[in-house]
Amino acid sequence: MEPNEKIVNAKQKMAQHRREFSCREVDGPQDERLPEGQHLVNNFPVLDLGYKPTIDIAEWTLTIDGFVANPVTWTWEDFQAQPMSQVHADFHCVTTWSMLDNDWMGVKFQHLLEVVRPLSSAKFVLFESYDDYTTNLPLEVCDDDDVLLTTHWKDRPLTKDHGGPMRMIVPKRYAWKGAKWVKKISFLDRDQKGFWEVRGYSNTALPWKNDRYA
Numbered sequence: 535m536e537p538n539e540k541i542v543n544a545k546q547k548m549a550q551h552r553r554e555f556s557c558r559e560v561d562g563p564q565d566e567r568l569p570e571g572q573h574l575v576n577n578f579p580v581l582d583l584g585y586k587p588t589i590d591i592a593e594w595t596l597t598i599d600g601f602v603a604n605p606v607t608w609t610w611e612d613f614q615a616q617p618m619s620q621v622h623a624d625f626h627c628v629t630t631w632s633m634l635d636n637d638w639m640g641v642k643f644q645h646l647l648e649v650v651r652p653l654s655s656a657k658f659v660l661f662e663s664y665d666d667y668t669t670n671l672p673l674e675v676c677d678d679d680d681v682l683l684t685t686h687w688k689d690r691p692l693t694k695d696h697g698g699p700m701r702m703i704v705p706k707r708y709a710w711k712g713a714k715w716v717k718k719i720s721f722l723d724r725d726q727k728g729f730w731e732v733r734g735y736s737n738t739a740l741p742w743k744n745d746r747y748a
């Protein structure tokens with residue numbers, strides 16, 4: 535699997551262009567719930583690298599490893615046996631669209647922390663997906679009440695387009711920090727940048743700070 539070069543190049547150019555012409559940022563906030571430069575959408579757009587992996591649920595596994603006391607590899611059945619929670623949150627994509635009031639369901643990242651028990655040396659988390667996408671976050675950012683290993687949107691199983699059977703949701707960050715089709719979560723002692731982070735996108739990705747590009 536290779537990322538679609540046109541998609542990657544276009545988005546990488548956007549990062550370069552916006553850095554140079556930041557005065558031309560898109561529309562200001564129309565709504566106090568919309569961060570600067572964002573607009574509302576009514577549909578749920580699909581963004582990927584030009585490739586959506588097909589994952590047979592019988593073959594699906596999630597591995598959680600690295601600097602943890604109890605590394606695990608879960609089958610779909612194991613994952614289903616974890617406690618499910620709901621998160622109500624807004625979703626902000628760096629390409630300027632936002633979707634408000636989403637109801638997500640899945641397993642809280644904080645539950646995962648209880649299971650794998652990170653060592654004190656674990657400071658960063660790297661997410662790896664079935665399409666070879668990666669994204670990274672500090673552990674303290676993932677250790678939040680609204681960070682969810684998500685299986686449902688609006689009471690329906692996530693479609694393949696949106697990262698089914700399981701994707702991450704990290705509501706306080708731009709949406710690229712939420713990996714779709716997650717395969718592996720590694721706890722690391724140092725930061726390792728992900729797919730967009732090495733291509734000019736912000737390592738912190740804070741929508742309310744208009745923090746899009748590095």
Ligand SMILES: Nc1nc2c(c(=O)[nH]1)N[C@H]1C(S)=C(S)[C@@H](COP(=O)(O)O)O[C@H]1N2
Pocket residue numbers: 578579580581582583627628663664665667695696697709710711712713714715716
């Ligand atoms: N595995 C994977 N996860 C990914 C991506 C991707 O290309 N591959 N794109 C990211 C980006 S840039 C965004 S904006 C969101 C989009 O999620 P959606 O397609 O459900 O709207 O997924 C993020 N997670």
Ligand SMILES: [Mo]
Pocket residue numbers: 581627628629709710
């Ligand atoms: Mo994105």
